[in-house]
Amino acid sequence: MQTNASIASQIESDPPGRDPAFFQKVVNQYYEDLYRFAMSLAKSTADASDLTQETFFVFAAKGSQLRDKSKAKSWLFTTLYHEFLRRRRKDGRLVFTEDAESYDGRDASQSEGDKRFDSQLVLEALSTLDENYRVPLTLFYLQGMAYKEIAEMLDVPIGTVMSRLSRAKSALRKAMEDPKESERWAIENTDQRVIPINENRKGAQG
Template sequence: MSHDVFNQLVDAHYTPLYRFALSLARREADACDLVQQTFFIWAKSGHQLRETAKAKTWLFTTLYREFLRGRRRDQRSQSIEDLPPSAQDVPSEDVDHARRLDGQQIVAALQDVDEVFRAPLTLFYLEDLSYQEIAETLDVPIGTVMSRLSRGKAQLRKLVARLEAGRSTEGGIVEFPKINKGGVNR
């Protein structure tokens, strides 16, 4: 692979890969390391990819696998079956409410979503990958992608609702003492 082709690949995919890595790792330094490792692996073995149109999916898949490899080194991965079913106690989506949400608030709440759900949510909503591309990236069936997206959205809704509830009480509503007609405080 020529130096120019590699530079074009980095220019085209660095930012989306970094955003995905940051959503997974939650720390800038770790995200940078993941992206750098992904491009290093591409430099070593990317030439083996037969269809260059699949470079984006290959890069996201490689980054995700590197993230998982690092997680396994640090701790055992949490299984989706071990997670509590969260979709059951979530109210239906309020479209008007969703329009009022702040983008930064959503991104902040996304960082608290379980990693198994955060990855597909990030790939779908922030990186615009299709279900098929997400399935290939995460190496899971499409049905699993749809299930994780559904459960992840439910978990994200709950987190945003908690953030909003906390924000509404942060204003510090102060009640004035009630005064009776005689001017005496009760």
């Protein structure tokens, strides 16, 4: 069985061009995490599936333009995120809504005793976070992206990504432990501004 690392290595060594084998390798390597990322953005399974399909469609059409194959992962996640933003601008449909179909694809093969958190709980807690926090956090967890990669992908300064990741983790933890607290946090953090941590703890020492 091929490991992710060996597949990634093959992807990097594949020649450029519209190669079906290369396409298949990329799909096998990334489609699940792309879907998970899409779920964190759109919440509905139908929209998440559609975003994932669309991303690979674009990859099939334009992937040959990708000169550095090692950037395929970053390219795919960036493309999916931009597609999500484009669709939301277009029809305002891809937003978190109460009536959106909820995720029901729990891992049936894994018993509850095997894990501390349920995927549904994590997804719901993630959904309470403002997008500015949710997106970098999901990327961090899903593909183990370094904060510098996330900054590059989202085109935001490194310091902002660090701040958002740190704050997002705190908020996620609160959301999983106390949903009411997370709602309050979400209301306070729904603008585009990142509150410098120093403002909240003047003079505080750790």
